[in-house]
Structures are given as C-alpha cells and as structure tokens.
Amino acid sequence: MKKIFSVVLILSLLALCSCTTKKATTFNSKAIDNGYNNYLAGGRMAYKDNNLYVNFISDNYLISDDTTSLGIYKFNNSGVTKVMTDAVKIDDYNFEYPFFYQFDDKIYVTATQNGKFAVYNEAEDKFTDSGQDTSFDYYSDDLRIFSEAGRVTVRYKDNPEYTIEESVYDFYVSGNKIYIINDDGWLYCNDVTKGNAKSTFLNYLTESYVDFIHVCADKVFFNFSAADYDEYETGLYCYSIAEDKFSLVFKGEVNCINSYGDTLYIAADKGIYKYDSDDVTEITNRSAKKIYLLDEDWIYVVQNDAGNVYRISLDGATVETIDFREK
Numbered sequence: 001m002k003k004i005f006s007v008v009l010i011l012s013l014l015a016l017c018s019c020t021t022k023k024a025t026t027f028n029s030k031a032i033d034n035g036y037n038n039y040l041a042g043g044r045m046a047y048k049d050n051n052l053y054v055n056f057i058s059d060n061y062l063i064s065d066d067t068t069s070l071g072i073y074k075f076n077n078s079g080v081t082k083v084m085t086d087a088v089k090i091d092d093y094n095f096e097y098p099f100f101y102q103f104d105d106k107i108y109v110t111a112t113q114n115g116k117f118a119v120y121n122e123a124e125d126k127f128t129d130s131g132q133d134t135s136f137d138y139y140s141d142d143l144r145i146f147s148e149a150g151r152v153t154v155r156y157k158d159n160p161e162y163t164i165e166e167s168v169y170d171f172y173v174s175g176n177k178i179y180i181i182n183d184d185g186w187l188y189c190n191d192v193t194k195g196n197a198k199s200t201f202l203n204y205l206t207e208s209y210v211d212f213i214h215v216c217a218d219k220v221f222f223n224f225s226a227a228d229y230d231e232y233e234t235g236l237y238c239y240s241i242a243e244d245k246f247s248l249v250f251k252g253e254v255n256c257i258n259s260y261g262d263t264l265y266i267a268a269d270k271g272i273y274k275y276d277s278d279d280v281t282e283i284t285n286r287s288a289k290k291i292y293l294l295d296e297d298w299i300y301v302v303q304n305d306a307g308n309v310y311r312i313s314l315d316g317a318t319v320e321t322i323d324f325r326e327k
Helices: 035-040
Strands: 020-023 045-048 051-057 069-076 079-084 088-090 093-095 099-103 106-111 116-121 126-129 143-148 151-156 170-174 177-181 186-191 200-204 213-216 219-224 235-240 245-251 256-260 263-268 271-276 279-284 290-292 298-302 309-313 318-322
Touching: 035 045, 035 099, 035 256, 045 099, 051 099, 079 126, 143 170, 151 177, 170 213, 177 213, 213 256, 213 263, 245 271, 256 290, 263 290
Parallel strands: 020 318
Antiparallel strands: 045 051, 051 069, 069 079, 088 093, 099 106, 106 116, 116 126, 143 151, 170 177, 177 186, 186 200, 213 219, 219 235, 235 245, 256 263, 263 271, 271 279, 290 298, 298 309, 309 318
C-alpha cells in the first residue's frame, strides 16, 4: 500500500500528565505508508506532503458514523482550509460520511452507500470523482478483496478470481497473506499468490466474541470483552505464529489499535501504549478513542466522544491539540 491551525487548549488535559501541551504550528514530518491500518482505525485522518487532512463530523465528530460531516479540513504551515464541504456531492454521489483511504501515493475518500471513491486533486485543492468504485473491502495495486455475508472473494493481479472456502467473520491483510477468523474463533491464513480457495488452519483463538484481528510482526492480535467468560480476562491478546503460543498483552477495554513496522499501538480510556519486543510501555495516560499513525514523529489521536483531537510525540513528551473552529 502506498488504506496555522488554531488550537483549543483543553485545561483538563494538563491535569493528566506533566508533559508539555502547546499548539501545533508546523507540519514538516515525513509521511509513512500506513494507509490500510489508518483506514481500519477509523479512516478520519490522512497526511501527505506536509498537509494534515481531518474529517470533522457533527456532534461527536471523528467518532460516530451516524452524523453528518462538517467537512474535510487541511492543516499545514500556512493555516487551515476547508477542502471538502459538508455533504458534498460529486457527480450526484453524496459524500456525507467520507473515510480516508490512502494508496498509490494518493488520498482517496470513500463515500458510504454510493460505491464511489473521490480522490484529492492537488491542482484544484479539492476532491473529485476518481472513477474507482468502493465495492472492495481492500484495495491496492495488486490485490482486491471483496467481503459479503461471511464470504471473501480475492482478485490478485491478473490471476483468476477465487472465493475463500472458509466462512469469514473478520480478516486482516499482511503482505500477500490474508488472516481470517470465523465465527467460532478459528484462525486461518490464505496466501493470495497461490490462488487456493482453501486456507491453512493456524489455531483456535477463543470461543468468546472477538471484535477484530490485527497482524503485526508475525503475531495476531485480537481483543474481546470477557464478561460472560469467567476463564478469560477482558483485554488484548496475542497469538505468536512462529512460537505457536498465546499471551495477554493488555488488560482492560481497548478502543482502537494501530501499527507500523513491528510496533503496535493501543488506545484505551486509560491511555496510549505501545507493544514492542513483547513489552508494553505507556506513552501517555491521556484517554484515546482512535489513533492514527500518519508520519514519523507523531501519533494523531481522537481523545473522547466529544471529538477532541490532539497529536502526541512518540515519546509522549509533547502534546499539540487540533481544532478547526478557531482561526
């Protein structure tokens, strides 16, 4: 995969930790190629060429999918501009709840229930119809994946299209492999380069409800609430494929996870954490609902249901809050 703005100083944030809180004034960090993971994390932010793009939505903006977009705003060293209006229509297609999806060094937004991609047109500084459709749940140069009613169809390069035999509850794409979990907690792997509809069984994860799976550093992460299962603890679990073993890496409710390289980041009401080399380290005790990894220097965060947005340095020492409403 190639998925001066004003700042509102939130005094309550200052009470949470002693790290420096200030307004963001520069956008010079180098972008990273992490569009797929950021799309899975919520798809509300993107970053390219020292420009931060944020889709704010009404009420609990950046959180709920059921409210109306207030527009997409672009933040850079020169200020803040609105580059997509609320409920914008492109060729009669309504982009009321757009989600960012970055690949092929372009920024796309998908529009719910209309089967269209819009692409950011840098020359015109606006989003226009891309001619692509959004019938696929995963989209890259070589791979298209379509999921419907528990069945996953794969189209890899010019190879014949095939449908995976196993029933799919959730899946995650890592390189040329699709990791699949079914409703019964069975984990499979499908290598798209082989074009085989039958996947390889890896292990049995859990009988309880799993919200998602995520693959990082040859490990499969999954979380669930264990309220109805006395033998489990609520939290984020890890299955090491190489070692064929399980471990509980984070106790408590997890709001969102994201990863880049071999490092996994965890967002929870009690803070942001990173999991690296089998160790969990707290970055901040500030609450986080969604986290986005867009560049080499910052974690971009939707803090709470009110939609407060900030970015925090990777070491947790500096926090800069973001808000389009003040000039």
